[in-house]
Amino acid sequence: MPQLIAGNWKMHKLRAEAIALARDLRAGAGAGANLLVCPPFTALAAVADILAGSRIAVGGQDCHPATQGAHTGDISAPMLRDAGASHVILGHSERRQNHGETSEFVREKVVAAIAAGLTPIVCVGETADQRQGGAETETVGWQLSGSLPEGFAGIVAYEPVWAIGSGKTPTEDEVAAMHGFIRAELARQFGDAGRAVPILYGGSVKPANAKALLGLPEIGGALIGGASLIAADFLAIAGAALGG
Numbered sequence: 001m002p003q004l005i006a007g008n009w010k011m012h013k014l015r016a017e018a019i020a021l022a023r024d025l026r027a028g029a030g031a032g033a034n035l036l037v038c039p040p041f042t043a044l045a046a047v048a049d050i051l052a053g054s055r056i057a058v059g060g061q062d063c064h065p066a067t068q069g070a071h072t073g074d075i076s077a078p079m080l081r082d083a084g085a086s087h088v089i090l091g092h093s094e095r096r097q098n099h100g101e102t103s104e105f106v107r108e109k110v111v112a113a114i115a116a117g118l119t120p121i122v123c124v125g126e127t128a129d130q131r132q133g134g135a136e137t138e139t140v141g142w143q144l145s146g147s148l149p150e151g152f153a154g155i156v157a158y159e160p161v162w163a164i165g166s167g168k169t170p171t172e173d174e175v176a177a178m179h180g181f182i183r184a185e186l187a188r189q190f191g192d193a194g195r196a197v198p199i200l201y202g203g204s205v206k207p208a209n210a211k212a213l214l215g216l217p218e219i220g221g222a223l224i225g226g227a228s229l230i231a232a233d234f235l236a237i238a239g240a241a242l243g244g
């Protein structure tokens, strides 16, 4: 399977900027990796229109577990679908930290996303303190068992919290060890289906380190924050990915 290179635009880009970036990506995307961009909600439909019929899919950055209701400021999985999304990022560390999202709440969102026909990308990862204390696999293990519902069919992203936006990355050995652990956990939880779940790496992936990280075992692709905001950088990372 080709690797997936996914861009998380976070709270960046006004609509005109998002449209310009989407146009540049559409014009520059070569064959090879699968590509996905996750714009802010305000730009999602416009970006989906620009990318319709292209090789680049569109996703949301979060959704609420309910399909509709009195949830001010939230957005539902069917709304994301309606706006042109095929994927949704769930349980990103910025949601877990800034919005107090627990793994149990993330699991409810995953169920809602799958019910709406979206592919969830479920983020897990340890803090610097947890790694320094030797608790990284235990932390990720709890996040996986708490966040993934029975029969999970989606994508997992390993994103060490301390590597996000910091310019720091784990060593290649550390990434390979964690991805091996996640693969074993997925197989334990879901059997054969767990062996097919793509596991992305995320955290300060740049054109300069993409080839080395994407070449490690059990890497199904990458989730990119900062470097996904610049078309040339995102496309360079995509060019380093394995096309399958």
Ligand code: PEP
Binding pocket: 008, 159, 163, 164, 165, 166, 167, 202, 203, 204, 205, 223, 224, 225, 226, 227
């Ligand atoms: C992210 O927040 O998902 C991320 C990977 O960010 P960055 O690439 O900027 O570290």
